[in-house]
Amino acid sequence: MTDNTAQDAFVEFEKVQKSYDGETLVVKDLNLRIAKGEFLTMLGPSGSGKTTCLMMLAGFETATHGSIRLDGTSINNIPPHKRGIGMVFQNYALFPHMTVAENLAFPLEVRKLGKSIREGKVNRALEMVEMQTFGGRRPAQLSGGQQQRIALARALVFEPELVLMDEPLGALDKQLREKMQFEITGLAHRLGITVVYVTHDQTEALTMSDRVAVFDDGRIQQLATPDQLYEQPENSFVAQFIGENNTMEGIVKEVDGDLAKVELDGGDVIACKPINVSQPGERTRVSIRPERVEFDKKRLKSGAHTLKAEVLEFIYMGDIFRTRLRVAGNDEFIVKTRNAPDQVRLEPGAQVEIGWLPSDCRALDA
Amino acid sequence: MTVSTKTDQILSADGMPLKKSLGRALRHQKRRALMLVAPLLIFIFVAFIMPIVSMLFRSVENDIVVNTLPQTVMALQSWNAETEELPDEDVYAAFAADIKLAAETKTHTKVGLRLNYEQAGIASLFKKTARKVKKWDIESDGPFKEKFIGVHKNWGKIEIWRTLKVHSSRYTSGYFLNAIDMRKTAGGPKAQPEDKQILLLLFQRTIIMSLVITGSCILLGYPVAWLLANVPLRKANLLLILVLLPFWTSLLVRTSAWKVMLQQQGVINDLLVQLGMVSDGARLVMINNQTGTIVAMTHILLPFMILPMYSVMQTIPPTYLRAAKSLGATDWTAFWRVYFPQSVPGIGAGSILVFILAIGYYITPEIVGGTKGVFISNRIAYSILKSLNWGLGAALATILLVAVLILYWAYDKMVGIDNVKLGG
Numbered sequence: 089m090t091d092n093t094a095q096d097a098f099v100e101f102e103k104v105q106k107s108y109d110g111e112t113l114v115v116k117d118l119n120l121r122i123a124k125g126e127f128l129t130m131l132g133p134s135g136s137g138k139t140t141c142l143m144m145l146a147g148f149e150t151a152t153h154g155s156i157r158l159d160g161t162s163i164n165n166i167p168p169h170k171r172g173i174g175m176v177f178q179n180y181a182l183f184p185h186m187t188v189a190e191n192l193a194f195p196l197e198v199r200k201l202g203k204s205i206r207e208g209k210v211n212r213a214l215e216m217v218e219m220q221t222f223g224g225r226r227p228a229q230l231s232g233g234q235q236q237r238i239a240l241a242r243a244l245v246f247e248p249e250l251v252l253m254d255e256p257l258g259a260l261d262k263q264l265r266e267k268m269q270f271e272i273t274g275l276a277h278r279l280g281i282t283v284v285y286v287t288h289d290q291t292e293a294l295t296m297s298d299r300v301a302v303f304d305d306g307r308i309q310q311l312a313t314p315d316q317l318y319e320q321p322e323n324s325f326v327a328q329f330i331g332e333n334n335t336m337e338g339i340v341k342e343v344d345g346d347l348a349k350v351e352l353d354g355g356d357v358i359a360c361k362p363i364n365v366s367q368p369g370e371r372t373r374v375s376i377r378p379e380r381v382e383f384d385k386k387r388l389k390s391g392a393h394t395l396k397a398e399v400l401e402f403i404y405m406g407d408i409f410r411t412r413l414r415v416a417g418n419d420e421f422i423v424k425t426r427n428a429p430d431q432v433r434l435e436p437g438a439q440v441e442i443g444w445l446p447s448d449c450r451a452l453d454a
Numbered sequence: 455m456t457v458s459t460k461t462d463q464i465l466s467a468d469g470m471p472l473k474k475s476l477g478r479a480l481r482h483q484k485r486r487a488l489m490l491v492a493p494l495l496i497f498i499f500v501a502f503i504m505p506i507v508s509m510l511f512r513s514v515e516n517d518i519v520v521n522t523l524p525q526t527v528m529a530l531q532s533w534n535a536e537t538e539e540l541p542d543e544d545v546y547a548a549f550a551a552d553i554k555l556a557a558e559t560k561t562h563t564k565v566g567l568r569l570n571y572e573q574a575g576i577a578s579l580f581k582k583t584a585r586k587v588k589k590w591d592i593e594s595d596g597p598f599k600e601k602f603i604g605v606h607k608n609w610g611k612i613e614i615w616r617t618l619k620v621h622s623s624r625y626t627s628g629y630f631l632n633a634i635d636m637r638k639t640a641g642g643p644k645a646q647p648e649d650k651q652i653l654l655l656l657f658q659r660t661i662i663m664s665l666v667i668t669g670s671c672i673l674l675g676y677p678v679a680w681l682l683a684n685v686p687l688r689k690a691n692l693l694l695i696l697v698l699l700p701f702w703t704s705l706l707v708r709t710s711a712w713k714v715m716l717q718q719q720g721v722i723n724d725l726l727v728q729l730g731m732v733s734d735g736a737r738l739v740m741i742n743n744q745t746g747t748i749v750a751m752t753h754i755l756l757p758f759m760i761l762p763m764y765s766v767m768q769t770i771p772p773t774y775l776r777a778a779k780s781l782g783a784t785d786w787t788a789f790w791r792v793y794f795p796q797s798v799p800g801i802g803a804g805s806i807l808v809f810i811l812a813i814g815y816y817i818t819p820e821i822v823g824g825t826k827g828v829f830i831s832n833r834i835a836y837s838i839l840k841s842l843n844w845g846l847g848a849a850l851a852t853i854l855l856v857a858v859l860i861l862y863w864a865y866d867k868m869v870g871i872d873n874v875k876l877g878g
């Protein structure tokens with residue numbers, strides 16, 4: 089189903105299942121291979137089992153079934169403190185009774201490193217996150233962003249090869265979050281560490297990751313690079329979950345290689361790219377991105393299929409225009425256009441013809 | 455309410471300083487708040503503050519002698535108590551007048567009782583003397599010195615007069631001196647005779663045993679509190695009920711139950727004998743001594759330790775332990791370096807609570823303490839209920855109060871009182 093063949097896997101989940109109560113499976117048959125140095129994000133709605141997977145990897149939960157391997161050796165029976173995996177928690181979990189420097193020295197102390205080595209490493213870690221002067225403060229005396237950086241430094245100070253992060257930026261405001269996203273990826277690449285990152289913010293996932301695993305209902309729905317994920321969603325869950333999406337339901341009329349004809353519920357017949365439909369007569373959900381829809385005749389490629397539409401609303405959003413249309417009985421059809429000097433602004437009530445390339449229109453499962 | 459706000463607004467518009475008009479507006483609210491708490495304040499004042507002040511006062515108050523025997527006290531002023539000579543006829547005459555009056559108003563027994571604390575036998579001496587003196591004629595029957603000595607030879611002893619003089623002042627440090635095993639004499643404070651020295655020992659024992667009880671409460675309570683804070687909520691509630699169960703049975707019943715458990719023919723001894731761990735002839739003595747008091751009080755005070763610990767531990771997120779382990783700490787290191795320091799405020803709060811409760815405990819030591827396991831509060835009760843020496847009782851209680859306040863202050867200096875959390 090997915091491209092699961094990262095060469096020489098560093099972290100490997102094989103047929104992993106997890107149940108907390110013995111009745112429901114929270115994680116169902118997880119197979120995942122993560123390469124060394126890769127930045128992999130687990131993305132999914134709340135309750136989809138992301139944290140559970142991370143906790144199994146860190147050793148705080150045991151897999152009910154299957155095996156987890158780190159660098160080729162099974163870690164199922166290794167206690168968390170011997171796994172040598174760095175971890176950043178959502179609420180940072182900085183020890184409130186220790187100063188910043190003591191927090192950073194903690195993993196070095198438990199590894200019984202000498203005092204001078206410890207101090208050197210702590211200072212370097214503080215430098216790395218640009219917080220040299222904060223060593224003597226308590227976590228409560230730091231801002232959210234500063235705490236976040238210290239948590240990051242603490243997870244990195246003992247030089248783990250694998251670092252897990254569970255929604256580390258969840259508590260920060262938008263601007264700070266974007267800055268930290270940039271810093272985290274920068275650090276990860278510079279240090280060459282492998283990162284498994286959990287978030288339910290799709291923008292974060294798309295901008296930071298080498299690959300993204302989309303979770304739902306205890307399964308990976310799609311594992312792919314950000315651009316593949318956005319442009320070639322493999323099922324309607326992924327299409328809906330990542331980015332904005334227009335859907336129309338219908339029945340497959342014929343499938344011919346890379347082209348399928350779908351009769352929409354409103355009666356129109358459109359050409360699409362069949363993704364997971366194969367038989368005529370199947371119900372399907374057709375998906376098209378709002379920015380791939382065109383209503384300017386000049387820009388429509390010849391041969392593109394067109395549909396009649398009525399403009400319901402025009403929203404000016406600065407860099408883009410968002411136009412809501414009624415298409416084939418669907419009132420929530422969105423078209424996004426770039427704010428360019430020659431761009432047409434549609435007035436509500438106008439009748440237009442819209443069209444798209446069949447390759448941008450994907451026939452997915454219903 | 456609306457009217458007063460309106461006038462305030464007008465006034466402030468008239469150019470009255472903003473602070474003043476704001477103060478006015480708030481005064482109304484403050485007055486209402488004060489009225490709401492007034493019943494409680496009055497109750498606390500009448501039922502708590504006043505008794506404490508009156509207790510503090512009683513520990514130094516001593517006007518009974520000077521009120522009942524005013525002329526004698528006056529006459530004694532010119533007598534030097536440190537000489538070996540008896541007072542003059544003046545004093546005896548004044549005393550005759552005073553005691554006759556006292557006998558008529560029947561206050562002589564009270565003075566006798568008061569002086570009896572200081573020197574045994576004075577109470578009966580006063581009673582006997584008063585009976586005789588009633589019949590005398592103060593104007594014509596003198597001289598009285600020989601007459602008094604005739605009534606009882608003790609009136610010819612310097613000791614009696616010294617006691618009378620030393621304890622005639624309106625306020626006295628005598629009760630406090632007694633409370634620390636000393637006594638007031640004409641030549642200044644002196645130690646009590648060996649056989650009467652018990653109170654300092656009792657103070658010491660009270661403090662040491664309270665510390666032991668606090669320590670055992672910490673040791674027994676900590677794991678329970680930890681369990682409470684770390685099991686799922688439903689189980690935690692059930693456990694909490696078990697912890698609180700002792701509160702629902704009478705203190706007396708619980709203490710008596712310990713008597714049944716611990717006595718030499720009791721459950722524990724029977725069990726040990728049956729298991730062959732103790733021979734029948736050498737059954738353990740666990741009751742009516744310090745062991746009994748410590749065991750029973752630890753049990754009774756345990757909830758006061760567990761609850762504050764629990765409420766503090768509840769606020770420590772489990773992610774801290776996970777974070778510590780992910781950083782490479784073993785279970786023990788994670789607990790000791792990360793969890794324990796954060797639970798210290800709970801231990802502090804529980805310890806203060808248990809220690810202060812223990813130091814003033816009365817019923818349990820009384821029932822299971824025998825003679826070796828009683829506390830200072832049992833002595834206070836004895837002074838007030840049996841020997842009727844309220845002054846001594848008050849002095850002991852005052853010392854206890856001050857000791858607790860000092861401990862509280864020391865704790866604040868060392869640990870910081872903001873580090874005490876009862877929850878939240």
Ligand SMILES: Nc1ncnc2c1ncn2[C@@H]1O[C@H](COP(=O)(O)OP(=O)(O)OP(=O)(O)O)[C@@H](O)[C@H]1O
Binds near residue numbers: 108109132
């Ligand atoms: N300790 C636990 N005991 C029982 N069930 C649990 C436990 N932890 C999680 N679950 C259940 O497992 C499922 C997956 O939880 P998980 O925490 O992995 O979700 P998540 O993807 O991290 O969600 P979120 O984005 O909200 O953090 C949820 O239905 C949750 O109720």
Ligand SMILES: [Mg+2]
Binds near residue numbers: 254
């Ligand atoms: Mg989660």
